[in-house]
Amino acid sequence: xxxxxxxxxxxxxxxxxxxxxxxxxxxxxxxxxxxxxxxxxxxxxxxxxxxxxxxxxxxxxxxxxxxxxxxxxxxxxxxxxxxxxxxxxxxxxxxxxxxxxxxxxxxxxxxxxxxxxxxxxxxxxxxxxxxxxxxxx
Amino acid sequence: xxxxxxxxxxxxxxxxxxxxxxxxxxxxxxxxxxxxxxxxxxxxxxxxxxxxxxxxxxxxxxxxxxxxxxxxxxxxxxxxxxxxxxxxxxxxxxxxxxxxxxxxxxxxxxx
Numbered sequence: 001x002x003x004x005x006x007x008x009x010x011x012x013x014x015x016x017x018x019x020x021x022x023x024x025x026x027x028x029x030x031x032x033x034x035x036x037x038x039x040x041x042x043x044x045x046x047x048x049x050x051x052x053x054x055x056x057x058x059x060x061x062x063x064x065x066x067x068x069x070x071x072x073x074x075x076x077x078x079x080x081x082x083x084x085x086x087x088x089x090x091x092x093x094x095x096x097x098x099x100x101x102x103x104x105x106x107x108x109x110x111x112x113x114x115x116x117x118x119x120x121x122x123x124x125x126x127x128x129x130x131x132x133x134x135x136x137x
Numbered sequence: 138x139x140x141x142x143x144x145x146x147x148x149x150x151x152x153x154x155x156x157x158x159x160x161x162x163x164x165x166x167x168x169x170x171x172x173x174x175x176x177x178x179x180x181x182x183x184x185x186x187x188x189x190x191x192x193x194x195x196x197x198x199x200x201x202x203x204x205x206x207x208x209x210x211x212x213x214x215x216x217x218x219x220x221x222x223x224x225x226x227x228x229x230x231x232x233x234x235x236x237x238x239x240x241x242x243x244x245x246x247x248x
Contacts, residue, residue: 003152004149004152004153004156007148007149007152008149011147011148011149038193041146041191041193044191044220045146045147047220048147048150048191048220048241048242049147049149049150051220051241051242052149052150052153052242
């Protein structure tokens with residue numbers, strides 16, 4: 001396997017594991033800025049490194065998760081159970097794609113469709129948030 | 138041979154930039170964050186720093202700000218690199234003291 005792809009798979013798995021640890025800790029310490037920054041950085045690193053390969057579906061899904069986290073960590077909204085569900089789905093998907101990359105050095109044929117479905121979930125979530133924020137105002 | 142310090146917390150990105158810069162004839166040294174970069178930078182005669190923005194411990198902005206206060210490092214050109222294309226991010230990089238700003242991953246023709 002290409003050493004750079006091998007490095008990406010290993011590094012991204014470590015970052016997914018670190019992100020999972022952050023979610024567990026955030027249950028004990030909701031809103032902890034340091035944990036949110038660590039979580040953001042894990043997603044940011046996966047996204048940045050994924051740009052070195054031709055895997056746009058993975059990059060887009062992680063980018064969407066990173067965008068939501070950026071708003072959360074800057075105080076724009078709280079991390080809700082809906083966020084966490086979205087992140088866990090996203091992490092599961094990325095983990096499965098890393099397995100695919102390890103076995104075949106490419107994403108499966110349905111990656112683009114799955115990626116789009118994940119992005120639509122994010123968009124639906126955003127619509128709800130925007131609506132709620134307007135309503136609160 | 139020209140010497141470059143590549144500063145990035147992502148192993149895979151460092152690997153990519155190392156290959157690229159070595160193919161362009163640079164002698165490459167790596168650092169994982171801003172603290173390590175300052176330690177390695179002082180006492181070594183680097184011709185260029187390639188600095189990631191988002192890093193733990195000391196990020197790229199703080200690293201470049203501090204470099205500009207250190208006599209041995211203040212004149213070394215810094216190329217900041219980030220996944221963000223926003224003008225505000227570029228502005229922050231130049232305000233911190235960077236000489237160039239490119240979007241990650243760097244492409245050979247940009248460098």
